[in-house]
Amino acid sequence: xxxxxxxxxxxxxxxxxxxxxxxxxxxxxxxxxxxxxxxxxxxxxxxxxxxxxxxxxxxxxxxxxxxxxxxxxxxxxxxxxxxxxxxxxxxxxxxxxxxxxxxxxxxxxxxxxxxxxxxxxxxxxxxxxxxxxxxxxxxxxxxxxxxxxxxxxxxxxxxxxxxxxxxxxxxxxxxxxxxxxxxxxxxxxxxxxxxxxxxxxxxxxxxxxxxxxxxxxxxxxxxxxxxxxxxxxxxxxxxxxxxxxxxxxxxxxxxxxxxxxxxxxxxxxxxxxxxx
Amino acid sequence: xxxxxxxxxxxxxxxxxxxxxxxxxxxxxxxxxxxxxxxxxxxxxxxxxxxxxxxxxxxxxxxxxxxxxxxxxxxxxxxxxxxxxxxxxxxxxxxxxxxxxxxxxxxxxxxxxxxxxxxxxxxxxxxxxxxxxxxxxxxxxxxxxxxxxxxxxxxxxxxxxxxxxxxxxxxxxxxxxxxxxxxxxxxxxxxxxxxxxxxxxxxxxxxxxxxxxxxxxxxxxxxxxxxxxxxxxxxxxxxxxxxxxxxxxxxxxxxxxxxxxxxxxxxxxxxxxxxxxxxxxxxxxxxxxxxxxxxxxxxxxxxxxxxxxxxxxxxxxxxxxxxxxxxxxxxxxxxxxxxxxxxxxx
Numbered sequence: 248x249x250x251x252x253x254x255x256x257x258x259x260x261x262x263x264x265x266x267x268x269x270x271x272x273x274x275x276x277x278x279x280x281x282x283x284x285x286x287x288x289x290x291x292x293x294x295x296x297x298x299x300x301x302x303x304x305x306x307x308x309x310x311x312x313x314x315x316x317x318x319x320x321x322x323x324x325x326x327x328x329x330x331x332x333x334x335x336x337x338x339x340x341x342x343x344x345x346x347x348x349x350x351x352x353x354x355x356x357x358x359x360x361x362x363x364x365x366x367x368x369x370x371x372x373x374x375x376x377x378x379x380x381x382x383x384x385x386x387x388x389x390x391x392x393x394x395x396x397x398x399x400x401x402x403x404x405x406x407x408x409x410x411x412x413x414x415x416x417x418x419x420x421x422x423x424x425x426x427x428x429x430x431x432x433x434x435x436x437x438x439x440x441x442x443x444x445x446x447x448x449x450x451x452x453x454x455x456x457x458x459x460x461x462x463x464x465x466x467x468x469x470x471x472x473x474x475x476x477x478x479x480x481x482x483x484x485x486x487x488x489x490x491x492x493x494x495x496x497x498x499x500x501x502x503x504x505x506x507x508x509x510x511x512x513x514x515x516x517x518x519x520x521x522x523x
Numbered sequence: 524x525x526x527x528x529x530x531x532x533x534x535x536x537x538x539x540x541x542x543x544x545x546x547x548x549x550x551x552x553x554x555x556x557x558x559x560x561x562x563x564x565x566x567x568x569x570x571x572x573x574x575x576x577x578x579x580x581x582x583x584x585x586x587x588x589x590x591x592x593x594x595x596x597x598x599x600x601x602x603x604x605x606x607x608x609x610x611x612x613x614x615x616x617x618x619x620x621x622x623x624x625x626x627x628x629x630x631x632x633x634x635x636x637x638x639x640x641x642x643x644x645x646x647x648x649x650x651x652x653x654x655x656x657x658x659x660x661x662x663x664x665x666x667x668x669x670x671x672x673x674x675x676x677x678x679x680x681x682x683x684x685x686x687x688x689x690x691x692x693x694x695x696x697x698x699x700x701x702x703x704x705x706x707x708x709x710x711x712x713x714x715x716x717x718x719x720x721x722x723x724x725x726x727x728x729x730x731x732x733x734x735x736x737x738x739x740x741x742x743x744x745x746x747x748x749x750x751x752x753x754x755x756x757x758x759x760x761x762x763x764x765x766x767x768x769x770x771x772x773x774x775x776x777x778x779x780x781x782x783x784x785x786x787x788x789x790x791x792x793x794x795x796x797x798x799x800x801x802x803x804x805x806x807x808x809x810x811x812x813x814x815x816x817x818x819x820x821x822x823x824x825x826x827x828x829x830x831x832x833x834x835x836x837x838x839x840x841x842x843x844x845x846x847x848x849x850x851x852x853x854x855x856x857x858x859x860x861x862x863x864x865x866x867x868x869x
Contacts, residue, residue: 457822
């Protein structure tokens, strides 16, 4: 698998980012998350490698913690969306009939309403602003596409002989789903995990930017950092160090996740490798 | 798979009716969500709403009483829940979206004064990005595996993963702050006391403010369209009919024409669908460029806790989206022979 360059590249980037999030904060000697840690609006210097923002926050400290928060939101939201998506999709696909109709009706309804709008709507009313809450809001709104895809795969898999055999040997429905069908979709599920992670981290940033995400006064995430830059007019004042670093990290993570998912796809579907 | 043969029009009608029922159901579910959300805040919802308003502005005691009375009336909190819901829905269908807490004028007025600006920004930029994206995607597919494809694809992949609002920030920073080519945002130059009108002066000023947000939306959307088109076209290029036509010795250009026609169909659906969701997906562009559209007031309404306005914006956005969906269904039913003959549904 490491023969696919994209795979090696994206995995290395992700490992580095995760390492930075885990060991970065304890290793950075000047970690300081408080307001007025330094002179406001100073460009990168030896004292503050990424400068400070309008309120004197040390950007590097907040970036290190922000990556952590963003990854946390991504992981929790992905776990939630993955669980709902797989359960709904596999039950609908396997059971068929009325259960399928009802589950797919619900799925399609949520699918038709754009997830980001639903998230903003829910988050703007329920004014809880913790990372956990934001992850839950993202998780419960971003599963429909997965449910549809899982259902489609289950529908085609369940006609195969080995499933018929399991049925004849008296295995229960959920046993067939978990022992026969889902393992056969492992590559697809891995791909979905990568996509879900990227979707939820972008969603967190978008939510925080519009003011319906994580509380910027208590926590930092990549989205919160962009939101602070936007609110503090950092762009118009030319304080590039406030919004360039969090954006680059975000793009690095999401692009690697996308590359990871396409390289998994290429690995398991050699037809996609095309002209090589 | 094909259903029983009937008169040629029937399957299409059935398909459209089913889709209409589905979209109505979606609208209904959305209504339930938007109806129940304010009622899910624990405690006395009015007290909490009032506190939020008071946190944001200082009001005379008489005004507070007045607002409380208005809120009570608006939510009809003394009636049973199902009657409240019926009232709520019928009020919306009458076009009554309540009064904005912040602007103190009807929500519908606030929204409709901003919609044209949003449409002027979103419609042209979406169409342009769709055309460029499909064109480049088709080229990449045709040259698949070669250097052109690799370069184009890495650009598209990155572009599609760059958060559009960050791209907007970067463009604003480079072209307005660093090089001062374009104004620092806004919709028109308010310091020059010009008002929106069809004069040359206003239009040139508006265009100067327009180019950056326009470019930012086009750039951020191209990647997605191009990737979609490339996938579709490559899939078509590998399909049996292409191999067969090729072995028959059909001209490349003829085959490409077929491929293009077959792969553009889902892209058309995507375009029409996107007009609805693009509004949700580009809300923050307006914020970054300080452009006076729906995204800008949604941001303001969320941060000022202007609930009637939040509610109104969402009702308008979702209704637009569902209507766009319905239009797509009509186009689709018309364009796709499989739907026409009742072979498959979307």
